[in-house]
Amino acid sequence: MLINTKAIVFSALKYGEADLIVKCFTERNGLKTYLLRSILKSKKGKIKASLFQPLTQLEIVANHKDKGTMEYMREARLGATYETLHTHVLKSTVVMFLSEVLRNAVKEEEANAALYDFLENSLMWFDTHEKTVNFHLLFLLKLTRYLGFYPDDTQKNKPVFNLLDGNFQEIETNDACITDQNVEVLQQLLGTDFEGLGEIKLNQTSRSKFLLMLLKYYEIHLQGFHKPKSLAVLNEIYS
Known part of the structure; x- marks a missing residue:
């Protein structure tokens, strides 16, 4: 079936001498994998390899067989042009990190308009704002809503957060409970949006510890x- 859809690039892996295997999250069909033949050596093809940088937003025309195999992409063009995400050193490192997280976390092979809108709008916000040092933390926290394990914040003033059950409580009940500064950071982030990130002040140690907790x-x-393997690079660029 021939499909016109928006798509966000999760990864692009060189295959053989000239091919690319590209994973995209599409607006109409969820996660799809495409085999782009000879794209790395062809200068006259309709599709350019430069389009497939991490988290690039595209508009594509593709033939989807929906049989769990790699699909065929016929056309691709930029759907949105980033100003900073692939040129600013810190932001490009965050993009690399988040694309790896998304590649590992998002498995849906069906449309999820809410998730697609979240990714699209979050990335555009990240691209156009300067005070973004904690963006990846709030992004990962908000992403859990679409993955099915967003923290229950109805009792977020309680001092313990249970990673296993995803809720706040008065006392520790298992080894997956946290009681340190990470609870305070989580409470702050649960009460804000991207526009309010500038009000949350974290040093590098606190930021790194909270990220490790989120990944756990x-x-x-x-x-x-x-x-993610790129965590080490992210920590290095933030240090």
């Missing part, structure tokens, strides 16, 4: 999720 939360709730 992902590992508990997503089968097969593992700590």
Whole structure:
């Protein structure tokens, strides 16, 4: 079936001498994998390899067989032009990190308009704002809503957060409970949006510890999720 859809690039992997295997989250059909043949050596093709940088927003025309195999992309063009995400050193590192998280966390092979809108709007906000040092923390927290394990914040003033159950409580009930500064940071982030990020002041140590806690939360709730390899690069660029 020939499909016209918006798509966000999650990854692009060189295959053989000239091919690319590209994973995209599409607005109409969820996660799709495309084999782009000879794209790395062809200068006259309709589709350029430069389009497939991490988290690039595209408009594509593709033939979807929907049989769990790689699909065929016929056309691709930029759907949105970023001003900073692929040129600003810190932002490009965050983009690399988030694309790896998304590749590991998002498995839906069906349309999810709410998730697509969240990704699209969040990335555009990130691209056009300067005070973004904590963006990745709030992004990962908000992403859990679409993955099915957003924290229950109805009792967020309680001092303990249970990573296993995803709720706040008075006392520790298992080894997955946290009681340190991460609880305070979580409470702050649950009460804000991207526009309010500038009000949350964290030093590098606090930011790094909270990120590790978030990734542990992902590992508990997503089968097969593992700590991104790009975490070390992210920590290095923030230090």
